[in-house]
Amino acid sequence: MITLIYCLIILIACSVGAIIGIGGGIIIKPVLDLIGYHSVETVGFISSCAVFSMSISSSVSHIVSKTKFDKKIVIYISLGSVLGGIAGNAILSQAFARLNENTVKGIQGIMIAAIIIFVVIYVNLKNAVSFKLKSPVIIVITAFILGMISTFLNIGGGLLNIACLTLLFSFTVKESAVYSVAVIFFSQLSRLVMVFISNQFEPFREYFPIIAAVICTAIISGIIGSKLNKKLSASAVNAVFSVVLSSVALINIFNAVTGFTF
Numbered sequence: 664m665i666t667l668i669y670c671l672i673i674l675i676a677c678s679v680g681a682i683i684g685i686g687g688g689i690i691i692k693p694v695l696d697l698i699g700y701h702s703v704e705t706v707g708f709i710s711s712c713a714v715f716s717m718s719i720s721s722s723v724s725h726i727v728s729k730t731k732f733d734k735k736i737v738i739y740i741s742l743g744s745v746l747g748g749i750a751g752n753a754i755l756s757q758a759f760a761r762l763n764e765n766t767v768k769g770i771q772g773i774m775i776a777a778i779i780i781f782v783v784i785y786v787n788l789k790n791a792v793s794f795k796l797k798s799p800v801i802i803v804i805t806a807f808i809l810g811m812i813s814t815f816l817n818i819g820g821g822l823l824n825i826a827c828l829t830l831l832f833s834f835t836v837k838e839s840a841v842y843s844v845a846v847i848f849f850s851q852l853s854r855l856v857m858v859f860i861s862n863q864f865e866p867f868r869e870y871f872p873i874i875a876a877v878i879c880t881a882i883i884s885g886i887i888g889s890k891l892n893k894k895l896s897a898s899a900v901n902a903v904f905s906v907v908l909s910s911v912a913l914i915n916i917f918n919a920v921t922g923f924t925f
Contacts, residue, residue, distance in 0.1 A: 677884030688714040688818035707817030713881040715851035720885030739802040747810025748853030769922025776915035782826040810850030
């Protein structure tokens with residue numbers, strides 16, 4: 664039953680995530696934490712697997728449908744994201760080693776809620792400030808920071824990616840979604856590789872059937888979401904973005920409160 668519930672949540676989250684470029688993790692992680700069936704660390708790993716799988720199918724779908732994007736920007740983003748993913752995983756490992764699980768849950772919850780609120784307000788501001796930066800160094804540094812934060816929070820990072828790409832490079836939310844998927848792919852790839860290299864996979868071995876089902880669901884969701892992204896207008900993508908994330912912000916606030924008080 665829990666596998667079915669998880670797959671349903673991931674189907675919805677990753678489909679919506681692929682549409683608006685947030686990866687789905689920022690929905691999956693808080694909702695699974697709210698259910699509370701598995702530990703915070705296990706939920707984070709399941710979320711990373713789902714988001715990574717979604718990013719693969721979404722990327723392939725964009726390539727097949729010949730979505731326009733700047734290859735140089737993707738290369739710079741991949742470099743920064745890989746390094747950021749490694750750094751974020753190291754910070755997360757130290758957090759679990761030094762703090763109790765509920766404290767980590769509380770920290771993650773309040774950070775995610777703060778990010779959501781900021782991004783939703785920024786995206787909906789009329790005449791919001793934005794820049795048209797082109798420097799490869801800035802792109803790499805930006806991707807590094809995004810990859811590090813998203814890996815620490817176990818959310819894939821799409822939401823923060825959207826805001827920063829819009830702010831720094833003057834992309835629309837719809838355009839940012841394509842580059843956001845690249846950040847998600849490379850940061851989560853580096854995180855999962857580090858998990859295997861450092862033998863951190865062993866605690867999750869017993870959950871392999873759930874993880875396998877989650878991966879299959881996420882792949883299907885990525886295909887669905889990327890196709891919808893192509894069909895929906897920029898205003899429709901913005902509307903989905905705001906409604907979904909405002910709801911998720913409330914869940915994160917609740918998770919933060921329960922994390923710090925229990």
